[in-house]
Amino acid sequence: MLYIYKGEEIKKIDRQAESLGMDSFTLMEAAGSGLFRQLTDDFETSKQCFLILAGKGNNGGDGIVLARYLKTAGASCTLCFPAGLPKTEPARRHLDYYEALGYSYETEPFNLTATVMIDALLGAGTSLPLSTEMKNLCVWLNSQKAERVSIDVPTGASTDTGNCDSSVIHAHKTYIVHGYKPSRFLYPAASCYGEPSLIEIGLPQTARWTISTVSATSPSVQFKGSNAHKGTFGHGLLIAGTKSMPGSAALAALGCVSSGAGKLTVQTAEEAVSVIASHVPEAMYDFHTGVEDAHSFSAIAAGCGRPADDAMEDIVQQLLQQEKPVILDAGALAPRSYKAAKCSVIVTPHPGEFARMTGKQTKDIQLNRIQEASQYAVEQGVTVVLKGEYTVIAFSDGSGVVNTTGNEGLSKGGSGDTLTGILLALLMRHSSLEEAVKDAVYLHGLCADIWKRNRPAQALRPFNLHDWIPAAISEQKERGD
Ligand SMILES: NC(=O)C1=CN([C@@H]2O[C@H](COP(=O)(O)OP(=O)(O)OC[C@H]3O[C@@H](n4cnc5c(N)ncnc54)[C@H](O)[C@@H]3O)[C@@H](O)[C@H]2O)[C@@H](O)CC1
Ligand SMILES: Nc1ncnc2c1ncn2[C@@H]1O[C@H](COP(=O)(O)OP(=O)(O)O)[C@@H](O)[C@H]1O
Known part of the structure; x- marks a missing residue:
């Protein structure tokens, strides 16, 4: 360590x-x-x-x-x-x-x-x-x-x-x-x-702050369950995608089903389904705009490929009133308080989104990423995944992790959507939220690192990232701490 x-x-x-x-x-x-x-x-x-x-x-x-x-x-x-x-x-x-x-x-x-x-x-x-x-x-x-x-x-x-x-x-x-x-x-x-x-x-x-590693005994790596069935590995709800941004939802769904999710329901716009389903036939679809049945899911992710509008805010407020863990990304990130939330909340902003959430300047956040993320996590009682090179994961108890996997091959629109999907899958079957978040960020970056060993970073498409999840998990099994 x-x-x-x-x-x-x-x-x-x-x-x-x-x-x-x-x-x-x-x-x-x-x-x-x-x-x-x-x-x-x-x-x-x-x-x-x-x-x-x-x-x-x-x-x-x-x-x-x-x-x-x-x-x-x-x-x-x-x-x-x-x-x-x-x-x-x-x-x-x-x-x-x-x-x-x-x-x-x-x-x-x-x-x-x-x-x-x-x-x-x-x-x-x-x-x-x-x-x-x-x-x-x-x-x-x-x-x-x-x-x-x-x-x-x-x-x-x-x-x-x-x-x-x-x-x-x-x-x-x-x-x-x-x-x-x-x-x-x-x-x-x-x-x-x-x-x-x-x-x-x-x-x-x-x-209280460490540098990321993944344990070989982590449930993210060891996928065990004698007598397992599709319910064993959780049922996730992904609220993502619009007519104009179906790809974000597809990337998140791909990340999720490639990381061990038992079942996945995508709540999206009807016009987005044909794009998502063509890449993720495993997923089921739902066209509601409410989240009344949140209790029937193991974990929920919201915001990929969605604008930060009133409809999204309404959904987020409903999510904060239920008890299943929630990941908020992209359009679901806004300046708001989480202090009254009834569920565990993970926010996954890039620095620009974090600036929008906090009212601070992006350049000031970047100079002080660890302190800024930690302060927000402690004050708001949430987990912050502040993305970028050396993604900072800050927990509400003041502890945290700096991730060291990943490279410039990920600096493309859509990479973060894949992370949200991986995170949802790991959160669904991990008993520890902290471990799930650390493992997801680590594995996401490791996919890009494995790619870069033999291929140019610029040629890595976010769409191809999920293809490297099996290799990344295998590598963790072999050399995990
Ligand atoms: N537990 C540990 O980690 C240990 C750390 N040790 C060493 O101790 C170092 C820290 O020692 P110190 O606290 O004495 O700090 P420094 O050795 O970094 O320097 C402090 C001195 O530099 C001056 N100074 C500070 N900023 C300046 C600036 N901008 N321009 C000109 N002068 C400036 C200060 O006035 C002060 O005299 C560590 O970096 C490490 O090398 C070791 O001695 C062993 C124990
Ligand atoms: N240079 C880099 N080194 C390591 N990771 C990176 C680098 N650039 C981007 N990433 C990662 O790629 C992802 C990009 O996410 P994000 O900016 O939200 O993109 P999008 O919203 O378009 O999917 C994050 O996980 C981020 O940490």
Whole structure:
């Protein structure tokens, strides 16, 4: 399991560890030795010339310990403090020990050369914008012909949001200490991390946010039921599609029947049926506009290929008054309160839809996707699936997951409809709503990843996505956690 921590949480963890007897000096030692191990995995250290640029905080302290390990191992390494000597107590103590071993340091970087430059300037304690001194250092570092390795967070990137200073370090690799920081998954900061590696420092993992995996024992993957019949795997209701958008309903229905749904009823416009039924003969059709019989379904999804009009709002309000879990997508997403809902609600907006729901700017949402989705989920008591690269799944208890499957092949109209269908099928037979949502988002992305292994991403049609569901489920069975 991989964990995500905000900057504040890291500080709290350090304080807690200290109060339990694990001091920061020891943690810094663990970080430095972990960094050294990772560096020796990634580089033949005897053939490299290292320069470590250390800042005044604990990120710089990690750099001091790393410098000591490299020197002790006989590697060519220069430690440099271009912005002044360390100010934190553990970093100062490590520098004392470093000097006591007879090792020296520099303070002027600009004439130094190296094949690998380590950015230990700023980490989780960064506040933006960068000082002019830091900016100049970053600009210089980015201009050097060397491999750039950042420790924890590339200097100039925010820890908790996607914000970056204009001179942010563009690392080739980032060695992330203890757990991922939100900016690893938020653009533009995410694009500055290069290849990330995680450095364990022996602290217990306590984060409420994790990175997606699918369990091989999950009902989404294991499709079991001795003496099963079509009722065993649930009956879903999909309220989707109009005369002008029958395809959305067809894509959602395909996603649903390809993911193990026992039965599916599509409530749609009569004019849309011929299109949907030609692709999904398994489905049944209903032309009502009300949802009086909602209790006879296992779960309900609404909104694909529907406008956000009064009729849709009326249906949503009826759905919120019944007790079966409801997925709201596309036209069913609107600014409204869910606080009086009698059912579990999952909203699946893309960033533009989320902006419409919250009244916020799309660009602000994108910079802070994890926080924004989480805040909404907690306040409204719903599950938010905020779609896009690194889809954010936020639960009403403040926990959540960042999904890492999927690729640009999905950036086409209709991909989200397939997700809604997969989600409906998994929700119908999963005892845990949280697991169903995580598994659905993961599997949807994995379909696109399997496609991309041998085929160009641009040629992936949303219509073909459901064809890859069997391969994605099989892959999970083989390598599930
Ligand atoms: N539990 C953990 O995860 C551990 C983390 N450690 C390291 O500790 C780091 C965090 O250390 P700190 O909290 O000391 O933070 P930093 O080392 O990131 O830096 C804080 C210092 O940088 C200055 N600064 C912040 N923003 C600046 C800006 N824009 N321009 C110029 N100066 C700026 C601050 O005034 C402060 O002096 C982590 O990133 C990690 O490398 C390790 O020491 C071991 C334990
Ligand atoms: N670059 C990307 N990487 C990973 N997933 C992506 C990417 N672009 C789009 N997706 C996924 O594709 C789907 C698109 O959904 P959405 O925008 O609602 O499309 P539509 O409403 O047209 O079906 C979402 O699940 C989203 O997470």
